[in-house]
Amino acid sequence: MTDQAITTRTIIGLEIHVQLRTATKMFCGCPLKFDAPPNTCVCPVCLGHPGALPVINRQALAYSMLTGLALSCDIARHTKWDRKSYYYPDMPKNYQISQYDLPLCEHGHFEISVEGDTRRIRIKRAHLEEDAGKNLHDVPGCTLVDLNRAGTPLLEIVTEPDLTSAEEAFVFCTELQRLVTYLGVSEGSMQKGHMRFEPNVNVAIDVGGTEYRTPIVEIKNLNSFKSVRGAIAFESQRQTAAWQEDHDYVLGKVPNENRGWNDDRGVTEFQRPKEAAHDYRYFPDPDLVPVDVTDEMLAGVTARLPELPIARRARFMSEFGLSPKDTEIIVGHRGTADLFENAVKCGAPVDILGKQFVNVWLKLANDRNVPVTDLSVDAERMARLASMVADGSVSATAANRIAEAMLDRRDPPDLLADELGLVQVQDTGAMEAWVSEAFAANEQAVRDALTNPKKAKASAGFLRGKVMRISGGKADPKLVGQLIEKRLSELRE
Ligand SMILES: [Zn+2]
Structure with a gap:
């Protein structure tokens, strides 16, 4: 045997x-x-x-x-x-x-x-x-x-x-x-x-x-x-x-x-x-x-049956386009999932909210060892911050700092962004001046971007980081990227 x-x-x-x-x-x-x-x-x-x-x-x-x-x-x-x-x-x-x-x-x-x-x-x-x-x-x-x-x-x-x-x-x-x-x-x-x-x-x-x-x-x-x-x-x-x-x-x-x-x-x-x-x-x-x-007893109880986690997970993925991993995290607790869903109802753009919810709000809650629902930031203010990133008035990086400030103060995020000087500058004149400053201070990177094909992309990215730093995070990173490309092609000619 x-x-x-x-x-x-x-x-x-x-x-x-x-x-x-x-x-x-x-x-x-x-x-x-x-x-x-x-x-x-x-x-x-x-x-x-x-x-x-x-x-x-x-x-x-x-x-x-x-x-x-x-x-x-x-x-x-x-x-x-x-x-x-x-x-x-x-x-x-x-x-x-x-x-x-x-x-x-x-x-x-x-x-x-x-x-x-x-x-x-x-x-x-x-x-x-x-x-x-x-x-x-x-x-x-x-x-x-x-x-x-x-x-x-x-x-x-x-x-x-x-x-x-x-x-x-x-x-x-x-x-x-x-x-x-x-x-x-x-x-x-x-x-x-x-x-x-x-x-x-x-x-x-x-x-x-x-x-x-x-x-x-x-x-x-x-x-x-x-x-x-x-x-x-x-x-x-x-x-x-x-x-x-x-x-x-x-x-x-x-x-x-x-x-x-x-x-x-x-x-x-x-x-x-x-x-x-x-x-x-x-x-x-x-x-x-x-x-x-x-x-009557049975009907009363049946009426109180909520959407169950397994169904809610499936719906969050199909309705909000969230990844399985993010869905798992958000739907894990009923209060957390309710907060997310309320923020969507308050008009938050789902793609940005999804990222912010996991990378900013849940992280801040985790650092403080409290549930996200105890952060004293309601669905409406969360939705507003996500909308500000969506319409370009603040960058995603600046939003992290605003989020932290929102934990201590109940003011609208717009006011906090203004006070912290984080409202994104859309003024191309100001941004072109920052680009000039960054180019002048980083000649080697400019040379690499112009002449070394292997380093061109990395050097342009490096310059963009420098411009963002000079701007104190207020420049629109997308616009900065475009201005750097424009300046480089001018120098090539
Ligand atoms: Zn007893």
């Missing part, structure tokens, strides 16, 4: 927990605060006191439906709540409220683009549940429990096993983060643990037409895109090697297992055999009424 050619195919399904951006918890009125002192955002409901009754957070339900619609899911018209029983110190009720057999969203799909290919990944389901608290291990010799997080609304999104590589899973997770932030249903902050990923991975090994499948491994609780990619790549290799070592390492003969990712060592480590659904003794929660999604 080992002499035959072996091909392997990695099979990956993802379970992703997304923390919803509601003001309060899933089943009680406690506020959701990231850095509140331990156990200060709690009440009898999320502490699991006997007799305390949960109440559904309608906003969490609406956010989940919106996400479901964006993932092309069917939204259930009747859904209910189930108790998932297990014991853990950070879960005082000893069960988690989740959705078992009637999830809110089912049978969807999500398209991603991987190295130029569009891949459609099926979404099996998306259901609502509550988060557990946190065990804190920073005091030696004991474990402390903080229940501020207990009861936080989570949307669990489960894909079919349609992903085939670590890279695809990485792209899927980053695109999903973009989607939920676009929809505004989650902050999607990795640092705050708003998204947690659990890939299920196994490998199909083909030996001369016979297929062997390794046992399924669930990698628990990954909290970064990088760890998703690293853990899947490692698992795929580890399972293939384990099968090569022992051909009985196959699904059905060896139990499925849970493993954890050790980021420092770059390996997954065995945790425990994988649980099956019956281990959790699911049953309907008697304290919560099922939810019937009415036509």
Whole structure:
């Protein structure tokens, strides 16, 4: 068997927990605060006191439906709540409220683009549940429990096993983060643990037409895109090697297992055999009424569905003629894309705005480590600056300096250009004088431009730079180029 050619195919399904951006918890009125002192955002409901009754957070339900619609899911018209029983110190009720057999969203799909290919990944389901608290291990010799997080609304999104590589899973997770932030249903902050990923991975090994499948491994609780990619790549290799070592390492003969990712060592480590659904003794929660999604509720949510990133990218390229790279940068965040689009609506010439937006505004924002929407430059002023370059009243270089000045002052860019002395001089008399000055000061370059064909072009460019410098950036570079050519041909005669 080992002499035959072996091909392997990695099979990956993802379970992703997304923390919803509601003001309060899933089943009680406690506020959701990231850095509140331990156990200060709690009440009898999320502490699991006997007799305390949960109440559904309608906003969490609406956010989940919106996400479901964006993932092309069917939204259930009747859904209910189930108790998932297990014991853990950070879960005082000893069960988690989740959705078992009637999830809110089912049978969807999500398209991603991987190295130029569009891949459609099926979404099996998306259901609502509550988060557990946190065990804190920073005091030696004991474990402390903080229940501020207990009861936080989570949307669990489960894909079919349609992903085939670590890279695809990485792209899927980053695109999903973009989607939920676009929809505004989650902050999607990795640092705050708003998204947690659990890939299920196994490998199909083909030996001369016979297929062997390794046992399924669930990698628990990954909290970064990088760890998703690293853990899947490692698992795929580890399972293939384990099968090569022992051909009985196959699904059905060896139990499925849970493993954890050790980021420092770059390996997954065995945790425990994988649980099956019956281990959790699911049953309907008697304290919560099922939810019937009415036509009005569904219509209300549908009306709030925005243009999704993938469609917006395609439109920005076709409508505005932006390059794929610039589109990627601009459409990456909804606020950024909105700002760009508003500047176009304010009359900005798209070709110049596109360049300025990426090379000037996004760069200035990046240097200051703030989103471009926080630069205190609105769409109207951006549009005006782009128009000034288009009509030749300032050069592209001068526009950079005006842009910087616009960050500190809310005046129109025209006024700033005037004050900074950057309004482009169209007066040919003044420009001819600058050309004469540059020619007099750079005789060698003039000689090269006239007599040395190899250096002619570079020398003319050099002279143009000199004229621009003498003018203090106020000369129109195109006009200067024409004047230099004219002067050179006069000298040739
Ligand atoms: Zn509470």
